[in-house]
Amino acid sequence: LATIALDAMGGDFAPVETVAGAVDASGRGVEVVLVGDREVLAAEIAKHEVDIPIVDAPETILMGDDPAKALREKPNASITVAARMVARGEAGGVVSAGSTGAAMAAAAIIIGRIKGVARPSIASIFPTPNTPTLVLDSGANPEVNATQLYQFAVMGAIASEALLGASNPRVGLLSIGEEKGKGRAIEKAAFELMEASHLNFIGNVEGRDVGTDRVDVIVTDGFTGNVFLKTTEGTARLVFSYLAEELAGLSDAARAEAMPALQRVADMLDYETYGGAHLLGVDGAVVISHGSSTRKSIANALVMARDAVETDIASRIRERLG
């Protein structure tokens, strides 16, 4: 069932941007259901030319709420209802730009882990000119063990192949030196597991390999992965801000040419190209979007979730790890 339940109340710009994103995704052939306050969503969808079904979910989980507690106490929150639709087979996947903690808890508790998967993992997509790089775990699991890292590698390779078009994806372990034996005890143990596996394991990779065409799947714990991704974001922003300042001093004619070039590079690195990150290891397609997601991100996230349903990522993971 390729229907995607959109948590239409989640995110900084909900419901305006979430509903607009759903409209765009619908135009791209995604079957979307809007989940949230019926009255609010009906008013919002009325601004558009297309009609998208609404499933009522009058409660809201706030960013400050304790995720697991909020799930229990708010059975009619939009993310809770959306996850339940997947659990009941009424939808194949969920997209949410609301609290990441709540989306993860809803996925783990309501949709459920795939048997054999110790920890579901958030796999973020880093844009590159060729096959984008998948980075996991990007924040769901700050502290893991080597077996869990190995499972992240397996799930990442499946997703890279099915969703990003890598053939026999190259898997690298994020460490602090290329040679085997570099890193902490956990990297040393995970290296052994990956080396002995069916994976196309290329060994350790480093922070400086970001965006190069060396690796398709970068595996690390959720703490390091989160630092890694936020550092790429911060550094790119830093370079752009320095450049914008320098370009301001150019002649009008030169600036008129250089600024669009800068913009093209910024677009190439724009995280909105990918509307969110895949939560792998749960029994359905779950895409977690940035809290500041706009129409464009939401539409792209819905397409990602549809692709994850259609390529049946969950079954492939179950076959390998279940």
Add this chain to the structure above:
Amino acid sequence: LATIALDAMGGDFAPVETVAGAVDASGRGVEVVLVGDREVLAAEIAKHEVDIPIVDAPETILMGDDPAKALREKPNASITVAARMVARGEAGGVVSAGSTGAAMAAAAIIIGRIKGVARPSIASIFPTPNTPTLVLDSGANPEVNATQLYQFAVMGAIASEALLGASNPRVGLLSIGEEKGKGRAIEKAAFELMEASHLNFIGNVEGRDVGTDRVDVIVTDGFTGNVFLKTTEGTARLVFSYLAEELAGLSDAARAEAMPALQRVADMLDYETYGGAHLLGVDGAVVISHGSSTRKSIANALVMARDAVETDIASRIRERLG
């Protein structure tokens, strides 16, 4: 004693660039002694107009050697002899672009840890338009505990104030969310220690704070710190390469203006501005330079080491942690 012993045989471009760097530093008032193969160094220094004293050290530690073993087996290696000069009071500090492991081992074993310091730490300097940011540990200690993180914070604050001109340096703990309680068990424990201390602790910082004017000292374990720094390097290189490609398509006139602007930003982020990283917590000034250090880096590293001797960083650390 402000004499700096330069491991003139260490680094990819030794002895040509190391000796040239020593000549430049000498021109900037640094008292340098070249340590290494006397014949090789005498021939090299003869190419320059100034004379710099040489201390003979005919053995060489290779990048692949086990550091501690090499120190024992090669008592006349350049890094061993240079460290011994500090231990004997014949020099105030050492600069090496050779094997980082060997330099760290020589510093810990021959020069010695400051009493009370559990682990010496490599503090790298991240360039910013204002006060540069110190990042530690940047690779010496992949696995640490909360008390050691706290000691890194103390040593980093001392170095930031004495060497980088920060007044009451703002110390941040690298984590995966700004709020207290974000991160792993170690960050939670270190947060408590720093919060209760004399430090100007601003709480957690994130990868995306890199290069902003929010924080003077970023504290983390050596694994995360190394990933963080290499990721900034990789991302900046990635953005520059995309930009260079885009700018190549501009008109000649626009390109002639835009390329120097790009170069100015690259220069601003150039790690060679700082010739190396300070090893803090040992009983002397130790600056560890990049293996690919050029004349410019080596000269800057020698100035850094001289400044560390003159501001007596080691005594300040001893006073606080000894």
